Amino acid sequence: MVGIEEVLRAASLRVTRPRVAVLSAVTSHPHADTETVIAAVREQYPTVSHQAVYDSLKLLTELGVVRKIQPHGHSARYEARVGDNHHHVVCRNCGMVADVDCSVGDSPCLCASDDHGFLIDEAEVIYWGLCPECQFSSQTP
Amino acid sequence: MVGIEEVLRAASLRVTRPRVAVLSAVTSHPHADTETVIAAVREQYPTVSHQAVYDSLKLLTELGVVRKIQPHGHSARYEARVGDNHHHVVCRNCGMVADVDCSVGDSPCLCASDDHGFLIDEAEVIYWGLCPECQFSSQTP
């Protein structure tokens, strides 16, 4: 884990309990959704407001310390694995997320064939399917 | 445009005014969000309920007649271009969407290097950036 205090201080931001607790929660619960993050944070710091968690997550995301994943139809999820080029598989049934290193290499699909004049800064890839568990159980939502 | 009546009948579904109007609206307004689709449908059929439009869109999406795009932070968008392999560029600022044919070819990134036992059926790619217009105007939301 990166030194969060340093990251925050470097950005002239205060090192506060919610922020540290949120990063710790995201680190120990990869791909947790917001609700889960709030619950995890409250284990160490029972009185945090959901707002503080939302704020911290947003902040940490902007600082690049955590990464936000938002599969459609599911609430946002967060992970502390950043800086490498990896994507996600999402289960259509239960929303479970797993990491995937793209087969193409470092920067797959980063250059679109025709960018329509857009200034592209990120390519997001999500694989959709069924997780092992949901393949066996009869896929009822 | 595909014969929507045939598609619906083939699926044992009724050919109704909302459904036909929704497909027509999506066809003539590529990448329109739900609100825009509702407005467009109401130009031909002023009394449709939003619910009927939602239902029709969901149905047409399931039938594969239209495709749903859900960029995070923006409401769902729909397009009638289906069956080919294309992706989207989304403007972070205004939410505008444009089509992109992937540079890699027909099926980019379809096989993840390690699928974790998932049964993958779709790879979704979204390029994020700024549309030409928002690059010039000072990107204020």
Place this chain on the structure above:
DNA sequence: TCGTTATCTTGACTCATTCAAAAAAAGCCG
């Protein structure tokens, strides 16, 4: 330690989307 200012708490609010019950209309059948 003190004061300034960023951050957190609280609680209300938004807005796309969904739910549910009753009304309407597709289309099968005679």
Place this chain on the structure above:
DNA sequence: CGGCTTTTTTTGAATGAGTCAAGATAACGA
């Protein structure tokens, strides 16, 4: 063509993730 059954639509309320705003609190530089 007109009635009947079933699917769709209407209507209106509800949900839920996420945001907003004002006052209270706590970081941290001096």
